[in-house]
Amino acid sequence: MMRDPLFAFLLAGVALFGGYRIVQYFEKPPIIFTPEIEQAQLADFELLAGRKATDADRAKLKADYIAEELLFREAIDRNMHLTDGETRKRLVDKVRYLIAGAPPEPTEEQLVDHYASHLDLYRAEPRTSFIQLYRQQKPTDAALLLARLNAGDNIASDEFWQGRNFPRYGDSMVRGIFGQPFVDQLKTAPEGQWIGPIQSPRGWHFVKRSERIASALLPFPAIRDQVRQDYMTAHSNAAIDRALGGLREKFDVAE
Numbered sequence: 001m002m003r004d005p006l007f008a009f010l011l012a013g014v015a016l017f018g019g020y021r022i023v024q025y026f027e028k029p030p031i032i033f034t035p036e037i038e039q040a041q042l043a044d045f046e047l048l049a050g051r052k053a054t055d056a057d058r059a060k061l062k063a064d065y066i067a068e069e070l071l072f073r074e075a076i077d078r079n080m081h082l083t084d085g086e087t088r089k090r091l092v093d094k095v096r097y098l099i100a101g102a103p104p105e106p107t108e109e110q111l112v113d114h115y116a117s118h119l120d121l122y123r124a125e126p127r128t129s130f131i132q133l134y135r136q137q138k139p140t141d142a143a144l145l146l147a148r149l150n151a152g153d154n155i156a157s158d159e160f161w162q163g164r165n166f167p168r169y170g171d172s173m174v175r176g177i178f179g180q181p182f183v184d185q186l187k188t189a190p191e192g193q194w195i196g197p198i199q200s201p202r203g204w205h206f207v208k209r210s211e212r213i214a215s216a217l218l219p220f221p222a223i224r225d226q227v228r229q230d231y232m233t234a235h236s237n238a239a240i241d242r243a244l245g246g247l248r249e250k251f252d253v254a255e
Contacts, residue, residue: 033066045061122226128174133206134203134205135158146195178202181200
């Protein structure tokens, strides 16, 4: 029988089929509702429900677990972890945490050193106080209105959702309301004198600046919590940067 070519062919076929099944098993392992999984499911159920699980509860827990595992594997099979932005972000954040772990609580000396090494990050932005007169449409008599404003006349304006007065607004706040070109012109505006009209995404503005406060260093005690958060973020980022070298060797990166 061993010398029969048909038998040898049969053995080769069995070996190929068996090998394929083994490869398929490791590529797509079966879903098994193990006793350990069942005990964990029962513990969670009884903690939340406040009672022992019935046979119907056990059957539903098993069915729900298998359904969830099937849907999860289908999501992987559809490459949703590669194409769904929110899924990718959650996975990346999870791996970041697994790599970096929870940073150790910094000492006061480490916080002060971090603050001193990054003073450019801990400065209050410039602030400006000004008043404005708003028109939705560009005035046809802009030069006349500007002259009247500087002469002290009261000029009617359209309603602006943020009002007329802007006391000590930071540049970023002004930028968010009026846009960067408005900020640029406000920086060079002479104090106590109306200028304009300046165009913004919301319309047209005559502006009078009354105060300009330069950027200043924020004292450490006032921003200690922010420094602590920045220190711990930097610590985590350093751990991730160290791990990325090994990951580049593990996965091909085409650059």
